[in-house]
Amino acid sequence: MKTKTDRTGLRRQILDATRSLLLSEGVKNLSMRKIAAEIGCKAPSIYYHFENKAALIQALVEEGHQLLFSLMEEAVGRYTDPLQRLEAYMRAYVRFGLDNPVYYEIMFMLRADESGYDPIESFRQAKKSQAPAIEAFQEAERQGLVSTDDFIRATGAIGIMLHGYLAIILNYPENSPFQPDEMLDYIIDRVFRSHGIGGEPYKRHRL
Amino acid sequence: MKTKTDRTGLRRQILDATRSLLLSEGVKNLSMRKIAAEIGCKAPSIYYHFENKAALIQALVEEGHQLLFSLMEEAVGRYTDPLQRLEAYMRAYVRFGLDNPVYYEIMFMLRADESGYDPIESFRQAKKSQAPAIEAFQEAERQGLVSTDDFIRATGAIGIMLHGYLAIILNYPENSPFQPDEMLDYIIDRVFRSHGIGGEPYKRHRL
Amino acid sequence: MKTKTDRTGLRRQILDATRSLLLSEGVKNLSMRKIAAEIGCKAPSIYYHFENKAALIQALVEEGHQLLFSLMEEAVGRYTDPLQRLEAYMRAYVRFGLDNPVYYEIMFMLRADESGYDPIESFRQAKKSQAPAIEAFQEAERQGLVSTDDFIRATGAIGIMLHGYLAIILNYPENSPFQPDEMLDYIIDRVFRSHGIGGEPYKRHRL
Amino acid sequence: MKTKTDRTGLRRQILDATRSLLLSEGVKNLSMRKIAAEIGCKAPSIYYHFENKAALIQALVEEGHQLLFSLMEEAVGRYTDPLQRLEAYMRAYVRFGLDNPVYYEIMFMLRADESGYDPIESFRQAKKSQAPAIEAFQEAERQGLVSTDDFIRATGAIGIMLHGYLAIILNYPENSPFQPDEMLDYIIDRVFRSHGIGGEPYKRHRL
DNA sequence: GATGAATGAGCGTTCATTCAT
DNA sequence: AATGAATGAACGCTCATTCAT
Structure with missing residues (x-):
């Protein structure tokens, strides 16, 4: 007791x-x-x-990475269609950032010398969370749904875009220069279009 | 001295x-x-x-916005083809960030309460600098080079993407998780593809 | 006001x-x-x-060295007989330590990393203050009053002895294991004896 | 067990x-x-x-005194000639300090309020270790080798000198302002000379 | 015998800022 | 136009020590 x-x-x-x-x-x-x-x-x-302030923040960063990883796995796991998996990934990633702004900021928006967390380790962790997206891309290609052969870079570009989206919203939470929801839809749409094939850009079953 | x-x-x-x-x-x-x-x-x-530290940083922010504005105008002004103007805009924007990391950071990566600069005013300024891109989009549409009707949002999405790109590079200058140059080419390529029309996605005269 | x-x-x-x-x-x-x-x-x-705590102590150390130097010069200057000058030096040195325990401690009893003062510089200063004793030794030799040819080392040995004397008294001010005054007389006496010549060890005019 | x-x-x-x-x-x-x-x-x-930090250091101080005592006894015990015994004492004392700087410092260079050790007790112990030197002096006098009648004070003066020597070396181990070995020889030599008799200052069989 | 957890006291230092001059 | 002098507030951190377990 x-x-x-x-x-x-x-x-x-x-x-x-x-x-x-x-x-x-x-x-x-x-x-x-x-x-x-x-x-x-x-x-x-x-x-x-x-041990010190840096170690404290680092512990939070690690928690964040674990949460992100499990959320990404879970989100993608809900679907079988690769393009749906990809969209789920993107939406879940954004959701993670919006729901956990602190985690997101210390994970990806803090300079290394401020967080005390090795950025290389941080990216190693981040890459683990990206894996589901990369695999979805691969599978989509295999099924002829997209025309891309550089899955890693394609996923990286998506990450960059989503990071830009989140970074702006989180930095100016009350003054976002765009409508978050509509912009997210727009962005996701453009991502798919950018990987489309000919006149029928993608056979996407919207979530 | x-x-x-x-x-x-x-x-x-x-x-x-x-x-x-x-x-x-x-x-x-x-x-x-x-x-x-x-x-x-x-x-x-x-x-x-x-007046104080915030005012000092604010003065720098304003300088940065002026520089960005003039650089964007200048970059776009070098071309007449709207898609080339658009690409020039994107490349010049990235160049501005890479060449002036301090300006970029205090303009777009600092929380308002840290910079002391009104974020709304900041976005008003940023929008001024976006105008050339918006106009290029409009002209491209007029000429049937892209299929987009929401020029502002399209430009916003580009800004988001480029911001994500710059934010990562500037935050982890020595540990960027991607190849900056190749990724920039890739991103620009995808932007154009995402606005392509049918089988011939865009009639782009590369810079 | x-x-x-x-x-x-x-x-x-x-x-x-x-x-x-x-x-x-x-x-x-x-x-x-x-x-x-x-x-x-x-x-x-x-x-x-x-600038910081070390600099503060250092300033005191420098003051101490200046005071010591002027006191030594003054003490020796009161006499013309070289052996008297030597004795005056020794007594004045001890007096400096007893009258200025703090100066003495930070000058000679503090580890370098505690005082922040470069020990080499400290010894350079100390040597300046030793000069009058060295010169007195030289003159005593010239006049045939002592048999010594290594004036510097002889003065160094005197410094060591006086330092031992002061270090003990200053470290245990209330519990000195010897009678300070009598011991000082004894020490000075032995110093002269140790430099005596044959049966008439020294022609010393006591102060 | x-x-x-x-x-x-x-x-x-x-x-x-x-x-x-x-x-x-x-x-x-x-x-x-x-x-x-x-x-x-x-x-x-x-x-x-x-019980506390002071008690811990005190225990070390006591250890140090025991070690010093046994080393002094042992050193003196190696010789029968009283002057050799005296020289052995001096050299062993210095050796103790150089070999056991920590012991020496906490025994003789720490203020009482820092070590937590009663300085009176400390000197009582120290005097025990001095006994062999005092006895050697007495015996030397008896044998007509030196002219001294105040053995305790003479030994005290030697202790003062050796302490000065050690205090400087231990405090500035890397920047000693004199050549340790040569200075020790010089000091010991002067000690004997200071107790010499007439033209033949001492009949010393060097170690 | 040893420790997990916690704390009161204190440290050197830095900071933005003020204000009289 | 600039500065000498000073300060209130805070910072990250270390320490010896306590005490229930």
Whole structure:
């Protein structure tokens, strides 16, 4: 029986409080003291669970990558048609960013020296999450649904586009210079068109 | 070391030193004292020329928007064929970002509360720079070179894509997860393909 | 309005307060905050006058070396007989240490990494202060009062002895394991004896 | 029984790790956590074996005094000629300091409030180690080899000199302002000369 | 015997900014 | 037009130590 029920998992509390503070105040204004204040513990306690501030953010980054990976796998797994899988991937990726702005920002929008997270490792993780899209592309090609032979680059280009979309929305959440939903539809549409074949660009079963 | 004879000299020096420091040390490590030290004056002197740090960065942002605008106009002006104008626009936009990473970052990658610059005003400026691309699209449509009727959104989507491209390269300059040049060619190619018509997707005279 | 009188020379106040705190609490317990509190200013103000803690201590070390130098010159200058000059040097050196324990400690008893002062520079300064003793030795030899040809080493050995004497007294000010005054007389006596010639070891006119 | 071995084991490990850390990082940078990390245990475990940091250092100081005592006895015991015994004492004392800088520093160069060790007790111990030198002096006098009647003070003066020598070398190990070996020979020589008798200062059989 | 968890106190330092001059 | 001097607020972090387990 635990007497300190409200103290259970300070490590978890720290991570959550950090996410919450990052969301409300941004990376620049995150401080160990504020995190501690948010939880009700003292700043040095954080150092028991994390070596330093960078390690704390790094832990969040890793959580983010794991979540992203599982979400991408799950999203793609809902469909069998490769183009649907691809669209599902794109939409789920965007959803991940919109639902988890803090994760997305520290994963992909923070300079390495600010997050303390090795960017190479970050991209290695990101590539793992891209795999479902690459495989979907491959399968689509095999089925003659798209004309592309450079699946990796094609997926990279999609990632770039979705990153641009998310980066703008997340950076200016209240002042997005475009209609997010309509723009996303438009973007996805253009992606498919760009891989279309002749007059019948793609045999796409819309989600 | 410049002399202090020039009246407007210090203001200019401050702006230049700020850009230089932002380039070498990043936004996070920029401080009024460092700027002053770089120039050889004292921190309070900066306050004579700029109300505060935010105003200083804002001045740089405005400079950046002016430069971007003139570069975009100039780039498009070199061609008459609308698709060439469009491609020139895209390439010049990317070039602007790569050549002026500091401008690009404070213009489009800094949160409003960090730059102190009104994001709405920022997008108003950005839209001005997008005008040449929009007009090129319109003309291309008029000439039957592309099948698009939503020129603004199409241009927005291009901006999103190029922003994603630049954001990644600028954020991880030494660890870009793709080959910048080849990816840029690929992206531009896909943009045109996505607006192609039937079996002959576009009549594009490559630059 | 704060008059110039009570604010004059915060830099000087900082140095004095630092010396005072070093005396009462030791190097280990010196902190920028305590210095500030002693004076009545705030810790950051110290940083206007000294780059950091090491620079502050270094400034004191330099002061100490200057004081030592002038005291040694002055002490030796009071006599013409070289052996008297030598004795005066030794007694004045000890007096400097006893009167200025803080100076002595930071000059000669602090590890380089604690004082932030280059030990080589420190010894260069110390050697300057040793010059009067070396010259006295030389003159004593010329006059046939002592039999020594290695004046530098002889002076070095004296310095070592006096340092041992001071280091013990200063480290255990209340518990010195010997009678300071008598021991000093004894030491000086032995120094002269060790340089004596035959049965009439030295022609010394006691001070 | 395994328990007993373990019990004394960690205590011993703590002492050794502390010595090692003191050697490599200095007193200032010694911390309970670092000691624990060095061993592979946690900081609170140290408190099972030592009441606090001061007690831990005190234990080392005591070890040092024991070692010094046995080394001095042993060194002097190798000779029968009292002057040789005296020289052996001096050389062994210096050797102890050079070979065991950490012991020497915490025994004789640390302020009482830093070591937590009663300085009076410290000097009581130190005097025990001086006994062989005092006795050698007495015997030398008895044999007419030196002219001294204050053996205790004479030995004290020697201790002061050797302490000065060691304090400088240990404090500036890389920047000693004199040649250690030659200076030691010189010092020992002067000690004997200072106790010499008339034209034939001492009948010393060099070691 | 040892540790997981936590904390109060404190550290050196940096910062944007102010204001009298 | 610029600066000398100062400050309130905060920062990341380390420390010796405690205490329940």
